[in-house]
Amino acid sequence: MRHIRNLTTVFLLLQLASVSFAQYTLRDPDAILLHGEWRFAMDPNGVGETGQWYRENAPLNRWDQVTVPHCFSVDPRYQFYTGTAWYRRTFPWQPTPGKRVLLHFDAAYYETVVWLNGRKVGSHEGGYTPFYFDVTDFLKAGTNTLAVSVDNNTWRTNTIPGSKDNNEPNDPFPGWINYGGLIRPVYLTVEPEVYIENVKIDATPDLANGTATLKIKTRLRNTSAQAVLPKLSFRLEQNGKPISVSWKPQTGSATANQVTVLEAKTSLKANDVKLWSVDQPTLYDIQVVAASDTVRTHFGIRKVEVRNAQLLLNGQPIKVAGGNRVVDYVGLGSLEPDWLVEKDLRLMKEAGMELHRLTHYTPSETVYDWADRNGMLIITEAGNWQLTPRQMDNDTIRTKFRQQFREMAERDWNHPCVIAYSVGNEYLSEQPAGQRWTKDMIAYARELDPTRLYTFASMRLNTLPKKPEDEASQYCDFISTNTYGNHATVLKHIHTLYPDKPVFISEYGTRADGKDGEAGQVGHLEKFLSDIRPLPYVIGASWWSFNDYLSRHHGTNPDGTRPWGLVRHDRSKRPLYQTHQTGMAPVTMEKVSFVAGSEGVHQLTVRITARADFPAYTLRSYRLKTSTTQRTLPDLQPGQSTEIRLPVRGFTNRLQLEILKPTGFSILAQTIDLTNDTRTSNR
Numbered sequence: 110m111r112h113i114r115n116l117t118t119v120f121l122l123l124q125l126a127s128v129s130f131a132q133y134t135l136r137d138p139d140a141i142l143l144h145g146e147w148r149f150a151m152d153p154n155g156v157g158e159t160g161q162w163y164r165e166n167a168p169l170n171r172w173d174q175v176t177v178p179h180c181f182s183v184d185p186r187y188q189f190y191t192g193t194a195w196y197r198r199t200f201p202w203q204p205t206p207g208k209r210v211l212l213h214f215d216a217a218y219y220e221t222v223v224w225l226n227g228r229k230v231g232s233h234e235g236g237y238t239p240f241y242f243d244v245t246d247f248l249k250a251g252t253n254t255l256a257v258s259v260d261n262n263t264w265r266t267n268t269i270p271g272s273k274d275n276n277e278p279n280d281p282f283p284g285w286i287n288y289g290g291l292i293r294p295v296y297l298t299v300e301p302e303v304y305i306e307n308v309k310i311d312a313t314p315d316l317a318n319g320t321a322t323l324k325i326k327t328r329l330r331n332t333s334a335q336a337v338l339p340k341l342s343f344r345l346e347q348n349g350k351p352i353s354v355s356w357k358p359q360t361g362s363a364t365a366n367q368v369t370v371l372e373a374k375t376s377l378k379a380n381d382v383k384l385w386s387v388d389q390p391t392l393y394d395i396q397v398v399a400a401s402d403t404v405r406t407h408f409g410i411r412k413v414e415v416r417n418a419q420l421l422l423n424g425q426p427i428k429v430a431g432g433n434r435v436v437d438y439v440g441l442g443s444l445e446p447d448w449l450v451e452k453d454l455r456l457m458k459e460a461g462m463e464l465h466r467l468t469h470y471t472p473s474e475t476v477y478d479w480a481d482r483n484g485m486l487i488i489t490e491a492g493n494w495q496l497t498p499r500q501m502d503n504d505t506i507r508t509k510f511r512q513q514f515r516e517m518a519e520r521d522w523n524h525p526c527v528i529a530y531s532v533g534n535e536y537l538s539e540q541p542a543g544q545r546w547t548k549d550m551i552a553y554a555r556e557l558d559p560t561r562l563y564t565f566a567s568m569r570l571n572t573l574p575k576k577p578e579d580e581a582s583q584y585c586d587f588i589s590t591n592t593y594g595n596h597a598t599v600l601k602h603i604h605t606l607y608p609d610k611p612v613f614i615s616e617y618g619t620r621a622d623g624k625d626g627e628a629g630q631v632g633h634l635e636k637f638l639s640d641i642r643p644l645p646y647v648i649g650a651s652w653w654s655f656n657d658y659l660s661r662h663h664g665t666n667p668d669g670t671r672p673w674g675l676v677r678h679d680r681s682k683r684p685l686y687q688t689h690q691t692g693m694a695p696v697t698m699e700k701v702s703f704v705a706g707s708e709g710v711h712q713l714t715v716r717i718t719a720r721a722d723f724p725a726y727t728l729r730s731y732r733l734k735t736s737t738t739q740r741t742l743p744d745l746q747p748g749q750s751t752e753i754r755l756p757v758r759g760f761t762n763r764l765q766l767e768i769l770k771p772t773g774f775s776i777l778a779q780t781i782d783l784t785n786d787t788r789t790s791n792r
Contacts, residue, residue, distance in 0.1 A: 132446040133178065133294050134475055136406075140213070141297040143200065143255070148172040149181070152193040152258070162195050163224035163256035172197065180442035181290040182261065189286075193260040196291055202253050209300045209332050210248060212255075213241040215293035215473070218443065219268060220260040226253055234509060235269070236261075237470040237492075238516035239293075243332070261289025266500065269492040269509050270469065274499055283469075283494050284662040284671075285435060288443035293473060302333040303363060305404045308397050310523050311560055312410040316424045319379035321410050323354075327397055328370050331363040339363050341371060344396040352381050352393075377410075384423050385409030385525045387463050388729060388771045390484035392525070409481065409525025413562060415587050418604070418611050418646040422486075422528075426747075427726040428648050429486070430693035431464035432457055432655035432675070433616060436472050439679050445473040452680060454479050457655055458774050460675060460686055461693030461724070464649040466566065466589070466615045469494045469534050471517045480526035483772055487526045488564065488589070488613075491517055493533030493550075498542035507546075511553055518557050529562035530554055531615075535591060538581035539569050547581035562586040566615040570606075571599050577606045587648070591616035596640040604646050612646050616653040621672040621683060630685040638692050642722040650723075652689065656680065694777040695724045696731070696745075696768055701752060703783050711757040713764065713781065721748030730771040735764065757783070 133144070150162070150172045161167065172195075173186065181187045181194050214221065218236035222229070225247040233240040263283065266274040270283040307328040314321040329339055338360070345352045354375040363369040383391040392407045412423050419426045434453060436443045450473065457465070466488040467476065480487055491514040493501070500506050514532075521527050532550040537543045551563045564585040571592055574580040582588050588610050592599050596617065603612055619633040634652075641647045657674040665671055670678060675686045701714040719728050725747040733740045733753055743751050757764060762784050768777040 132448070134447050134478070135294055135296060136474065136478070137296075137298060139298065140294075141299075143198065143295040143297065144177055146198070147175055147177045147179070147291075148197040149175040149179070150195045151181075151187055151190060152195055153190075155193055157193060157195050157258055158222070161227075163197075163229075163254075163258075164227045165254045167197075169197070177291045177295060178293055178444055179290045180288050180292050180444050182286060182288045183440060183442035191262050191264065191287060191289070193258055193262075194289065196257045196259065197255065199252050199254050202248050202250065204248070204250055205299055207302060208245070209243055209302060209304065210245045211241045211298045211300060212244045213239065213294075213296050213298065214291070215239045215295075217257070217259050217291050217293070218261050218287065218289050219263050222258045224256040235492075235513045235516065236263070236287075236292075237472070238513050239474075239520055240516065244297075257291065259290055261287045263287045267503075267505060269496075269506065269513060270494050273495060273497050275497050284660055285437065285469075286442065286659050286661065288437075292443050293445070301401045303329060303331045303337055303339060303400060304402045305397060305399050306330045306368065307519055308395075308404055308406055308523070309519075309558075310395065310406070310408045312393075312408055314382060314384060314410050314412050314423070316412060319382055321377040321382045323375050323377065325373045325395070325397065326370055327373070327399065328368060329363050329399060330368050331365055334365050336365050337363045339369075339371070339399050341373060342398045343373065343375075344398075345375075346394045346396075347381070347383065347391070352377070354381075382410060385411040385481075385484075386422055387427075387429070387484035387486060387726075388731075390482060390525075390772065392481060406523050407481065408523045411525055413528045415562065415611055418609055420587065420611050420613075420648040422726075425727050429463040429695075429724045429726065430461050430689070431466070431486075431649055431651035432460070432462040433466060433468050433651055433653045434472070434655045435468050435658040436470075437656065437658035437678070445475060447475060450475045450479055453656070454483070454485070455774075456676060456680065456682075456686075458483060458485065459776065460655075460690045461695075461776060462652075462655065462689075463724075464488075464613075464651065466490060466531060466613075466651050468654075471521070474520060477521055477524040477526055481524050483774075484770075485526050486528050487524075488529040488531050488615075489517065489521060489527055490531035490534065490566070493536060493546070493565075495535045496533065496546075498537055498540050501536060501542045501546040507549075510550065514550070514554060515557060518554065522558050522560075527561065529564055529586070530558070531589065532563065532565045534566040534615075535568040536565075537569065538565070538567050539573050539579055543569075544581045544584075547584045551584055564589045564613070566591050570603050571595070574606070580606075582607060582610075585610070588612045589615040591653075593617060593619070596637055597644070600641065600644055600647060604644070610646075611648040612644075613648055614641070614650040617650060618653040618673055621657075621674070621685075622666065627683050627685065630683065631688045634685060634688055634692060638723070644723075647723060691777065691779075693724055694768065695720050695726060695728060696777055698766060698768065698777060698779050700781050703757075709759050711783075713755045713757050713783065714752055715755065715766065715781065716750050716752050717742055717745070717768070718750040719745035719747050732769040732771075734767040734769055734775075739769070 222232045309326040311324040356375045358373040359371045397404045464486040566589045568591045621627045623629045654673045657678040659669045697718045704712045728745045731742045764781045
């Protein structure tokens with residue numbers, strides 16, 4: 110969500126440090142970045158607050174210099190430090206009468222306390238979701254001193270994520286590193302006294318008539334001392350072109366020092382509706398104006414539903430592969446600069462990974478923006494990673510989870526790529542506490558966002574239960590199962606329990622350092638595909654994990670890595686990557702004939718078939734590419750084929766062919782042997 114304002118004066122006041130701000134994209138183009146050079150100090154004894162390290166005149170001779178965003182866990186000077194650390198910087202300011210100034214943190218891991226000019230502003234708990242403070246009354250003309258303490262100690266039983274309270278040996282930590290620091294952008298925004306705090310857009314298509322309805326909820330915060338009657342206006346665009354619609358706005362008063370939500374509705378004619386999908390990720394832009402404040406955000410029009418054990422996107426069944434991406438990269442830890450997001454998601458897309466549960470916490474919003482633009486389906490998950498029954502029944506833990514879930518949902522609910530939310534991973538879902546958690550948290554989440562599907566990743570369906578009511582998946586819209594073997598038997602049992610619910614395999618896979626090494630991963634995937642392809646109720650399968658990562662969890666290698674990935678920690682490809690790309694392509698390609706012609710001009714005929722088993726969905730506007738030409742394929746329903754005749758010039762024994770998505774991604778590359786009637790190799 111982007112605010113649009115005139116902040117020329119403010120920009121002139123702020124002297125930014127020399128750092129490449131283009132590494133991190135902010136959705137608010139007028140944000141005043143606080144990236145760059147900060148001072149940093151570890152506080153292992155927890156004396157910083159009592160020692161007033163936040164005061165303006167605190168001596169800094171023993172403080173180091175770091176560049177924010179910063180992950181101190183991978184900084185060689187503080188590697189794998191766990192505890193409190195402090196950040197400080199100064200910035201100039203000039204008062205802005207009649208305005209409010211907000212200090213934003215896109216995420217800081219994990220427990221954050223903020224001081225400005227020696228005064229405590231506030232605190233926040235949670236490592237992956239955004240938060241902000243109104244610092245208007247803390248600012249002063251001239252130089253301002255910002256101090257932030259960040260504690261990454263989530264080895265406790267009362268944090269999310271955190272340690273378990275089961276007292277088992279060698280199992281105190283979550284399955285990933287507690288990367289600490291100001292890990293995402295820090296910035297200021299300047300708002301009018303009555304400003305738009307959030308916008309939620311519900312875009313619902315009428316698939317039968319081709320029309321759509323839009324409902325916009327605008328949350329206004331009135332920081333003034335008087336009630337106001339805000340008037341909202343809207344500007345709707347698609348691909349830069351305005352769309353004329355008639356709005357039915359809700360009118361009402363915005364009470365002084367309160368938050369007000371106003372709704373507006375409109376309808377779109379069939380000519381103005383273009384549906385969002387994985388191959389046609391059409392986006393709309395909307396501007397919401399409230400007096401002097403303007404917010405711009407994008408959204409997509411699509412319908413996601415489950416029916417008869419199928420996942421339907423815009424009324425059509427879709428079954429696709431995916432992956433679990435752990436936010437971990439060599440030298441960066443949990444930092445996510447734009448180039449890394451682009452690198453990872455492009456690798457995933459070209460590996461045939463279209464439907465993801467993005468691990469056990471929410472990544473940078475840049476991930477969701479990329480998925481919106483390029484067509485990915487995402488199940489996003491808040492932080493219940495293997496909480497014990499005592500923890501799930503604990504009121505404090507429940508409150509913290511709800512807070513983190515709300516912050517996640519309110520940031521992401523306009524992203525069309527987000528089709529579902531998960532309320533946890535691998536907890537004891539057959540026990541009463543697990544049942545209560547699932548039912549209660551899904552009910553809470555639906556109040557926030559009733560437009561999404563809901564699930565959680567169960568590990569208890571592999572051997573349990575005997576009856577559907579014995580396990581918490583009964584409360585889900587679709588089943589998510591973490592299953593690492595015996596796939597056919599387990600999945601058939603799940604379908605027997607829940608015959609009307611589609612099944613998503615939220616985790617499966619094997620490590621690259623098993624007894625058969627990297628070749629064992631390839632064999633595991635091939636066996637897996639042969640197991641699930643006859644099962645029509647399997648809608649997705651997400652390999653654990655897309656990438657290798659560091660961990661302290663038991664079973665981690667002596668070098669600190671867990672080698673599950675299609676790609677290694679540095680993103681170099683394993684042999685599994687190519688096997689996944691070929692096996693998870695929604696098409697197959699085979700040579701039909703090759704007719705040698707005169708004067709070196711020959712004709713190759715290939716058959717392109719849309720898979721009918723897994724993965725499978727309707728293919729539209731796909732292209733066949735050779736080294737010299739491209740041909741658009743006819744639309745293919747699952748199971749349909751088409752034959753394409755290609756001219757081949759010159760004398761060659763092999764021809765490289767590629768299948769491209771409408772979005773340009775290469776999903777299948779194959780070498781055709783022109784000397785006989787059999788396919789000889791794949792890339």
